[in-house]
Amino acid sequence: MSEEAVENILQPDFSTDVKLRVDNIVKKFVINSKQNSENSTATVLDNINLEVKKGEFLVIVGPSGCGKTTLLDIFAGLSKPTEGTVSIDGKIVDGPDLNRGIVFQQYALFPWLTTAENVGFVLENQNVKKRERDKIVNKLLELVGLSGFEDHYPYQLSGGMKQRAAIARALSFEPDILLMDEPFGALDSLTREILQRELLRIRNETDKTIIFITHSIDEAVFLADRVAIMTAKPGTIKKIIRIPLSRHSRLQNEDIRSSKEFVQVRQELWNLIKEEVIKSQKFFKLGGSK
Ligand SMILES: Nc1ncnc2c1ncn2[C@@H]1O[C@H](COP(=O)(O)OP(=O)(O)OP(=O)(O)O)[C@@H](O)[C@H]1O
Ligand SMILES: [Mg+2]
Known part of the structure; x- marks a missing residue:
């Protein structure tokens, strides 16, 4: 630091x-x-x-x-x-x-997407290239302590892990707020x-x-x-x-x-x-x- x-x-x-x-x-x-x-x-x-x-x-x-x-x-x-x-x-x-990134009380992840796909969802919509997207998503998963769970679907995560993924997704497009x-x-x-x-x-x-x-x-x-x-x-x-x-x-x-x-x-x-x-x-x- x-x-x-x-x-x-x-x-x-x-x-x-x-x-x-x-x-x-x-x-x-x-x-x-x-x-x-x-x-x-x-x-x-x-x-x-x-x-x-x-x-x-x-x-x-x-x-x-x-x-x-x-x-x-x-x-x-x-x-x-x-x-x-x-x-x-x-x-x-x-x-x-x-x-502005938003995190709701309910985890609000897409059940049909993996953790990595959920976190990278907004970036994909913004047409960020896959290689760049993977880099950002991996960094964010590390930041929220979810490395190793990239390929898990929401039903395979605990409540706390789902909320970590939701926070990572809210951070993915680098909102100020x-x-x-x-x-x-x-x-x-x-x-x-x-x-x-x-x-x-x-x-x-x-x-x-x-x-x-x-x-x-x-x-x-x-x-x-x-x-x-x-x-x-x-x-x-x-x-x-x-x-x-x-x-x-x-x-x-x-x-x-x-x-x-x-x-x-x-x-x-x-x-x-x-x-x-x-x-x-x-x-x-x-x-x-x-
Ligand atoms: N679309 C709507 N139409 C009519 N009334 C609404 C609508 N949305 C919210 N309200 C009313 O506005 C008030 C405030 O709701 P709000 O959800 O903002 O409260 P809150 O402080 O977040 O409550 P809680 O702590 O229970 O989540 C409530 O009385 C609710 O019934
Ligand atoms: Mg409320």
């Missing part, structure tokens, strides 16, 4: 470069009513403003149904906001683009912790900007440079907190989760989220839709 890369791990320096900027995003969905002919609208996201710096790891947390996936879909260009804009490097997002929607949600806790470390290592080696959704407070504290807490529906940004753990200590200190700083910030985050979860439970009990 170069001296510069080591320095980067020890001392994260978010330059003033804003990678992704969110201005006044509102998202409304039309709800078709079975009882009467009039449709109603539900506001899911209400005036979201956010700046994510180049190379930053931003984690988004919030109660179920507050609009996290809706927001990520807008960042990905898979869904359009009702109002407001998202821009990347100053350019307004108006659809999907290869500068990785958008991850609860990517480790379906995994057992041991595999989850291993992949969290792997992801931090990959981030340090590739310097991607990462936006990551999770329900796990522990995961948020371990991974994030900053955590954005969303309010119960309609989703807004309630607060953004900076996590006071160095990149170095997260990877080097095996016991970081029991350190004083970790426990304190986890408690602070828990208190902020708890209020919103309680609000969203009241909302569901009342059967509201606005």
Whole structure:
């Protein structure tokens, strides 16, 4: 690893470069009513403003149904906001683009393709020659710890291995930004912790900007440079907190989760989220839709 890369791990320096900027995003969905002919609208996201710096790891947390996936879909260009804009490097997002890689909760691999074919799928579509493609795919499989499984089909892989393959595929076309929607949600806790470390290592080696959704407070504290807490529906940004753990200590200190700083910030985050979860439970009990 170069001296510069080591320095980067020890001392994260978010330059003033804003990678992704969110201005006044509102998202409304039309709800078709079975009882009467009039449709109603539900506001899911209400005036979201956010700046994510180049190379930053931003984690988004919030109660179920507050609009996290809706927001990520807008960042990905898979869904359009009702109002407001998202821009990347100053350019307004108006659809999907290869500068963003997406990893979903479900592994989303093609069952009829091998691991290597799944990872190389986008490159093949971009007409990257086979020899060059193989080189990239092998490097990525090594990066995510899947060397030796090139010819396995998804059904021959464990959940953790499938998710590693999905991460490799998202990295294959060298996006600047990785958008991850609860990517480790379906995994057992041991595999989850291993992949969290792997992801931090990959981030340090590739310097991607990462936006990551999770329900796990522990995961948020371990991974994030900053955590954005969303309010119960309609989703807004309630607060953004900076996590006071160095990149170095997260990877080097095996016991970081029991350190004083970790426990304190986890408690602070828990208190902020708890209020919103309680609000969203009241909302569901009342059967509201606005
Ligand atoms: N296409 C749609 N039409 C109507 N309502 C929708 C649509 N997509 C999402 N919603 C509503 O928007 C709200 C937010 O959904 P979203 O999936 O973004 O929540 P979330 O925060 O990701 O929840 P979870 O943590 O459970 O994944 C929900 O109330 C959902 O019912
Ligand atoms: Mg979701």
